Amino acid sequence: MHAYRTHNCAALRPEQVGEEARVSGWVHKKRDHGDLVFIDLRDHYGITQIVTDVSGPVFKVIEGLKSESVVTITGKVTARAPEAVNPNLPTGGIEIRANAATVQSMAGELPMPVAGEAEYPEDIRLRYRYLDLRRERLHANIMLRSQVITSLRNRMNSQGFTEFQTPILTASSPEGARDYLVPSRVHPGKFYALPQAPQMFKQLLMVAGFDRYFQIAPCFRDEDARADRSPGEFYQLDFEMSFVTQDDVFNAIEPVLHGVFEEFADWQGKGRQVSALPFKRIPYRESMLKYGSDKPDLRNPILIHDVGHHFVDSGFGLFAGIVAGGDVVRAIPAPNTADKSRKFFTDMNDWARAEGHAGLGYITQKNGELGGPIAKNHGEEATRKLIAEMGLGPNDGIFFAAGKELPASEARGRCPGADRCRPWPDRREPVRVLLDRRLPDVRI
Numbered sequence: 330m331h332a333y334r335t336h337n338c339a340a341l342r343p344e345q346v347g348e349e350a351r352v353s354g355w356v357h358k359k360r361d362h363g364d365l366v367f368i369d370l371r372d373h374y375g376i377t378q379i380v381t382d383v384s385g386p387v388f389k390v391i392e393g394l395k396s397e398s399v400v401t402i403t404g405k406v407t408a409r410a411p412e413a414v415n416p417n418l419p420t421g422g423i424e425i426r427a428n429a430a431t432v433q434s435m436a437g438e439l440p441m442p443v444a445g446e447a448e449y450p451e452d453i454r455l456r457y458r459y460l461d462l463r464r465e466r467l468h469a470n471i472m473l474r475s476q477v478i479t480s481l482r483n484r485m486n487s488q489g490f491t492e493f494q495t496p497i498l499t500a501s502s503p504e505g506a507r508d509y510l511v512p513s514r515v516h517p518g519k520f521y522a523l524p525q526a527p528q529m530f531k532q533l534l535m536v537a538g539f540d541r542y543f544q545i546a547p548c549f550r551d552e553d554a555r556a557d558r559s560p561g562e563f564y565q566l567d568f569e570m571s572f573v574t575q576d577d578v579f580n581a582i583e584p585v586l587h588g589v590f591e592e593f594a595d596w597q598g599k600g601r602q603v604s605a606l607p608f609k610r611i612p613y614r615e616s617m618l619k620y621g622s623d624k625p626d627l628r629n630p631i632l633i634h635d636v637g638h639h640f641v642d643s644g645f646g647l648f649a650g651i652v653a654g655g656d657v658v659r660a661i662p663a664p665n666t667a668d669k670s671r672k673f674f675t676d677m678n679d680w681a682r683a684e685g686h687a688g689l690g691y692i693t694q695k696n697g698e699l700g701g702p703i704a705k706n707h708g709e710e711a712t713r714k715l716i717a718e719m720g721l722g723p724n725d726g727i728f729f730a731a732g733k734e735l736p737a738s739e740a741r742g743r744c745p746g747a748d749r750c751r752p753w754p755d756r757r758e759p760v761r762v763l764l765d766r767r768l769p770d771v772r773i
Contacts, residue, residue: 333401341421350425352377353401353433355463356378356394358444366391370402373468378415378424379404385706387430397436397443397460403429473596478545480592481566483649484585484691490543490568497547499682502529506550509561523549531569534586538585543568572706583608618659630662636660639715648690651731658731660719667695674701677728690729697723 333353341350354372368379368391378481379402381388387402392596394400404427415421416523440456441449443463454461482492501508508522524530527546534542546567554560570578587606594601609627616623619632637658640648648658666673674691681689692712693700704712720726 332401337374338370338377339371339408339419341420341423341425343408344425346408348406349403350406351401351403351477352379352425354394354399355443356398356400356436359394359396361392368394368402372398375419377420378409379427380424381427385427387427390430391427394432395436395438397463398432399434399436401433402427402433428546441666469597473593477589477593480589481545481585484588485543485566485568487489487490488541488581488585490541492540493531493534493539493542495524495544495545495546497523498526499529504528504550506552509551511547525550526565527567531551531567535569535571538571541569566650579608579610631662631664634660634662634719636715636719639711639718640707644708645703647709648703648729648731655736656732658729660715661689661728661730662721663691663726663728664722665724666693666726669693669726674726674728681730687728687732690731692727692729694721694724694726701726703729 330349330351333351335349335351336345338352338354340642341352352370352372354377357369357371357376359369360367364383366381366388369376370379370540379391381391385391391400402425404425406423407426409424411420424447439460441453441460443460446464446466449461462471469498485492498511498521501510502525504525506525510520510522513519513521524547526548527544529725531542544567545564546564547564549562551561568582570581573581587603587608591603594603611619611625611757613623617627619625620629621633628646635657637648637652640652640658643649652658663669674689674693678689678691691701692704694710694716699712707715716725716727718772719727
């Protein structure tokens with residue numbers, strides 16, 4: 330029998346009942362029932378339940394184990410009682426009745442438990458990173474990253490791309506951030522730069538005739554952390570092609586990205602929906618008009634409307650003058666705001682001014698009853714026509730941004746304050762948007 334294990338902690342099934350098995354791992358949880366002690370033994374692959382009773386040869390050893398101690402257990406595989414079967418575990422139908430135990434490493438008191446999903450301050454997690462990485466969520470995330478990279482590699486290789494590794498110590502090539510510098514030992518006073526991206530090297534490969542290159546490339550940038558990026562470094566799928574058109578590039582990368590998202594859509598049973606191919610293409614001008622951004626979040630159902638034509642020679646002189654001067658009036662729906670106080674609309678106006686815009690005019694509706702200064706000046710009939718064109722309901726309001734085309738569009742594309750722009754802590758909730766609405770389930 331192998332010195333440490335005959336099976337990993339996710340391998341045993343009811344078919345092995347009666348066999349002798351040896352497993353090694355970490356004590357995930359321990360349940361002491363006095364005359365019975367149960368241990369959930371964890372390794373990279375999963376969990377196996379170990380049991381011993383007071384008359385067992387290793388009862389004292391197992392009873393004295395602390396969480397995260399490393400132990401090797403030998404014993405007979407037995408079937409669990411029907412009421413004790415755990416359907417959530419692959420090994421939930423069996424347990425090992427221990428007849429030998431070797432403590433490989435006895436743990437002390439833990440600064441943070443590994444079992445469970447409690448949140449801990451970042452400084453504690455980083456100080457005890459070896460414990461943090463044992464936690465189920467962190468372990469699963471790292472495995473997911475590895476699997477995604479493997480999938481990307483396989484898909485790129487299948488399309489005739491060749492993976493190359495490019496140098497890390499290089500000369501400075503200014504891009505979007507500051508370089509990280511490394512002093513040279515053999516050339517005192519001189520420095521290498523870490524690459525912000527493999528731009529120069531992949532272009533050399535193309536000039537040299539390698540045709541299709543890709544790399545899971547490390548990029549080093551001396552910039553602040555972002556919600557989706559660690560400070561200082563990140564990895565990206567980097568690729569280059571020769572003798573191709575823009576459509577060739579799209580046609581090469583779309584099935585790769587779509588395939589990866591589709592492959593992992595049901596990761597951890599989440600069953601996310603994946604948009605069908607081909608990816609939607611939005612011209613820049615249309616994107617800025619409808620979303621106020623050149624990188625729109627299409628989960629957000631709120632679209633900007635160009636409503637300048639409604640104010641030509643209208644009773645609302647301010648907007649009429651703006652349109653006559655060649656500028657624009659853009660309307661932003663505010664769904665289900667009938668119960669919002671005037672302060673809500675005033676606060677949004679103040680936010681827009683703080684962002685450098687002229688402000689946000691508004692129209693309110695409550696059960697179809699119009700409110701707000703713009704409706705009063707524009708007139709009920711003209712306002713009703715505008716609302717009908719935008720397809721709004723009787724409790725939907727409207728914000729207006731007027732002026733030069735780009736600033737008027739960008740007013741919708743920003744969030745009202747940094748506190749509302751951050752993703753939620755568990756990274757599963759979508760970001761809040763202009764009207765502080767929760768978006769529907771994530772659509773990948």
